Amino acid sequence: MAEKFINIKLKIWRQKDSKSAGKFEEYPLPNVSTDSSFLEMLDLLNENLVEKGDEPVAFDHDCREGICGMCSLFINGEAHGPDRGVTTCQLHMRMFKDGETITIEPFRANPFPVIKDLVVDRTPFDRIMAKGGFVSVNTSGNTQDANAIPVPKADADKAFDAATCIGCGACVATCKNASAMLFVSAKVSQLALLPQGRVEAKERVMNMVHQMDIEGFGNCTNTGACEVECPKGISLENIARMNREYLKATIVSE
Amino acid sequence: MSNHGMTKSSVGRKILMALSGFFLLFFLLQHFSINMLSVISEDAFNSVSYFMGYNPVVQFVLQPILIFGVVFHLAMGIKLDMENRKARPVKYEQYNGAANASWMSRNMIITGLTVLAFLGLHFYDFWAHEMNEKFIEGGANSFANGGNPTRFFHELQEKFVDVWRVIIYVVAFVLLALHLLHGFQSAFQSVGFRHSKYTPIIKKLGNVYAILIPLGFIFIALYHYIDQLN
Numbered sequence: 466m467a468e469k470f471i472n473i474k475l476k477i478w479r480q481k482d483s484k485s486a487g488k489f490e491e492y493p494l495p496n497v498s499t500d501s502s503f504l505e506m507l508d509l510l511n512e513n514l515v516e517k518g519d520e521p522v523a524f525d526h527d528c529r530e531g532i533c534g535m536c537s538l539f540i541n542g543e544a545h546g547p548d549r550g551v552t553t554c555q556l557h558m559r560m561f562k563d564g565e566t567i568t569i570e571p572f573r574a575n576p577f578p579v580i581k582d583l584v585v586d587r588t589p590f591d592r593i594m595a596k597g598g599f600v601s602v603n604t605s606g607n608t609q610d611a612n613a614i615p616v617p618k619a620d621a622d623k624a625f626d627a628a629t630c631i632g633c634g635a636c637v638a639t640c641k642n643a644s645a646m647l648f649v650s651a652k653v654s655q656l657a658l659l660p661q662g663r664v665e666a667k668e669r670v671m672n673m674v675h676q677m678d679i680e681g682f683g684n685c686t687n688t689g690a691c692e693v694e695c696p697k698g699i700s701l702e703n704i705a706r707m708n709r710e711y712l713k714a715t716i717v718s719e
Numbered sequence: 720m721s722n723h724g725m726t727k728s729s730v731g732r733k734i735l736m737a738l739s740g741f742f743l744l745f746f747l748l749q750h751f752s753i754n755m756l757s758v759i760s761e762d763a764f765n766s767v768s769y770f771m772g773y774n775p776v777v778q779f780v781l782q783p784i785l786i787f788g789v790v791f792h793l794a795m796g797i798k799l800d801m802e803n804r805k806a807r808p809v810k811y812e813q814y815n816g817a818a819n820a821s822w823m824s825r826n827m828i829i830t831g832l833t834v835l836a837f838l839g840l841h842f843y844d845f846w847a848h849e850m851n852e853k854f855i856e857g858g859a860n861s862f863a864n865g866g867n868p869t870r871f872f873h874e875l876q877e878k879f880v881d882v883w884r885v886i887i888y889v890v891a892f893v894l895l896a897l898h899l900l901h902g903f904q905s906a907f908q909s910v911g912f913r914h915s916k917y918t919p920i921i922k923k924l925g926n927v928y929a930i931l932i933p934l935g936f937i938f939i940a941l942y943h944y945i946d947q948l949n
Contacts, residue, residue, distance in 0.1 A: 476812075489812065542815030568813045575806050641816060641825055642803035644729075674730050683806030684729045684799045686827060687905040693819035702913055709911030711730040 469499045471563040475510060477522055478570045480579050483586075487579065489568075499559040503546060504529060504536060506558055523582040529554040531696065534631030537638070538583055539570040544635035544694045552633060552696045572638035576645075576680040587634050589680040590648060594632075596676040597669035598652045600661050611661060620658045627654035629697045636691035636699075642683030647691040649677050650707035651699045657710055667714040674711060732795060737909035739792040740902055744928070746785055751932050754939050761872045768871035772849060773862065793835055800828040823901040830898035837891035844878055879943035888940040892933035899929035 472495045480487030494513070497506050504526050511521035527535035536553040540546035546556045561567060569583060577585040602608055616624075628651075636647035653670050656662025662669070685704060692701045725731035753771065757764040771777050816825050823830070852870075853862040879885055903925030907918070 478812075539811060539813075542811065542813040543818055547818075570811055570813070573807050573809050573811055575808055639819060641814075641820070643806035644803075646729075674728055678727075678729050681806060682729075683803040685733055685909075686799075686803070686824065687901070687908050688820035688824035690816070690819040701908065705908050705911045705913035707911075708730055708734060708909060711728075712734060712911055715725055715731065 466499070466559060469559075469563075470496045471499060471558065471561065471565075473497055473506075473558075473561060473564070474566040476566055476568045477583070478579075479522070479582055480571075481581065483578055483580055487582075491566075497558050499557070501558050502529070502554055503538070503540070503556040503558065504554050523580075523584050525584050526554060531555045532631060534633035537572045537585065537587075537634060539572055539638055541568055544572065544639040545633075545696055549693070550696060550698055552631075552635075555696070572634055574634075574637050574643035574682065576643075576682055577634065577637065585634075587632075589682070590632050590634065590645070592680065593645070593649060593673050593676045594652060596672040597665065598656075598673065600656060601665060614660050616659060623702075624655050624658035627651040627658070627699065627703050630655075630695075630699050631697060633696060635694050635696060637682060639690045639694040640683065640685075641688060641690065642686060644685045644691075645677050645680070645682040646685040646704050646707065647695060647699055647701070649673055650703035653707045653710060654703040657706065666710060670707060670710040671714050674707075732799060733909045734911075736792065736795055736799065737906035739788050739795070740906040742788045743792060744899075744903065744906075746788070747932060748928075751935055755935065757872060757875055758939055758942050764875070765869050765871050769868040772853070772871070773865055778862075789838070793831065796828065796831055821901065823897050824905070827898060827901060830894045833894040834891060834898060837887065837894075840884075840887060844884075845874075848874070876943050876947060879940055880947055882944070885940050885944045889937050892936045892940075895936075896929050896933040899933070900926060903928055 472493070475492045475494055476489050477492065478487055479490045492510060492514075494506070494510050497509065501509070504524070507522060507524055514521045525535050525537050527533045529536075531552045531554060534552070536545075538545065538553045540553070540556070545551060545553045546560065548556050548560055571577075571579050571583045571585045572587075574585075576589040577587055580586050630648060630651035632648060634645075634648070637643055637645050640647075653673060656669060657666050687701070687704075689701055692699065725735060753764070753767050756767055853866065879888075904918075904922045907913070907921050912918075912921075
């Protein structure tokens with residue numbers, strides 16, 4: 466597709482810090498290459514703002530190749546914008562029309578408070594992980610090599626699919642209930658499917674779900690929006706697995 | 720291990736929501752089957768209604784369980800919805816819900832509350848009437864005495880003379896259909912039942928159930944309305 470240049474208008478949420486009230490500001494931005502990524506477009510805007518002596522728009526980004534999960538943004542009513550299976554850094558300006566007004570908002574959820582402009586605090590995910598998103602390993606030197614335990618290919622594939630979750634929070638952002646179940650279920654599944662993870666499976670699901678509830682995420686109503694918006698295509702199958710794991714851990718005790 | 724109980728955790732409540740939903744799905748099928756008898760045979764409808772209305776097990780064991788199931792499902796539904804609203808106190812300026820989820824799945828509280836409003840009318844029409852007939856106006860012994868075993872068909876038909884009541888029935892069942900179109904398959908997902916082979920079948924079965932049963936109730940209401948036009 467040949468490169469074109471479009472003129473757009475940006476409607477961006479500006480908020481000085483977590484305590485200040487925020488509001489939308491509009492910025493016209495001419496001559497945006499359709500080959501540029503969404504974040505490159507924001508870089509262009511910020512260069513213009515800095516040249517004028519204005520405060521640049523704060524937004525999260527890191528690897529810019531779709532693997533770190535750092536970029537966020539709610540663009541025109543969708544997490545990571547209108548494209549499917551991509552993070553915001555992989556979203557390109559060719560998805561937008563000349564003359565279009567693009568609304569950019571931070572991810573909205575009670576557990577994800579705005580830090581500044583479009584940057585939100587996603588550390589609740591870290592606290593959920595700290596409650597069981599790992600395998601406890603005895604590092605005495607006698608640890609068995611992981612490859613020595615046979616794992617069926619189908620299970621390994623499913624575990625790997627779940628493990629591709631980058632923890633970006635798009636599932637929470639897009640869910641009408643601000644539920645974190647797709648994230649938590651992926652993190653429960655990636656270990657529950659493997660023999661190394663089965664040992665602590667019960668504690669893991671109970672503790673991670675409990676922490677998710679403490680953080681104040683909403684409840685899952687199976688709308689499936691998370692699966693559609695997830696840049697890594699994490700399946701709802703994982704939520705069903707988490708529900709099963711939870712049910713098992715609740716009604717069966719040793 | 721922090722086991723904070725089924726009724727307190729988000730996943731636990733979702734499972735309970737699904738289980739009460741399953742129960743209500745089963746009840747609806749049973750209710751529909753009996754109502755359908757009113758179209759087929761007046762006598763059969765009267766005798767089954769009499770059994771349901773005067774059998775002590777149905778009245779004093781099954782009926783309280785049903786009422787608990789209904790109250791639980793709706794109270795929990797309202798509570799969960801309120802929590803969900805609290806989980807996003809600052810709303811999006813622009814939210815394109817239709818881009819990634821069906822209208823039915825996003826509006827369960829609206830369709831559910833409409834069905835609840837209809838249940839108010841339905842309880843007034845039939846349940847309150849039955850209670851009055853059996854325990855209050857009919858006298859202290861009327862339940863034990865068994866009452867009139869042939870009154871039910873006539874009482875049913877009386878309700879469908881007024882065209883407005885028929886319209887309310889139709890609207891309520893359309894909304895129930897929308898509720899079930901999401902609810903049926905959603906309940907299976909909530910209890911963790913998901914299978915590459917069976918889930919597509921459950922989804923199709925759910926669509927069939929969600930459309931056929933409400934359509935059947937609408938047919939019964941219209942049948943009795945039209946039956947009494949001349």
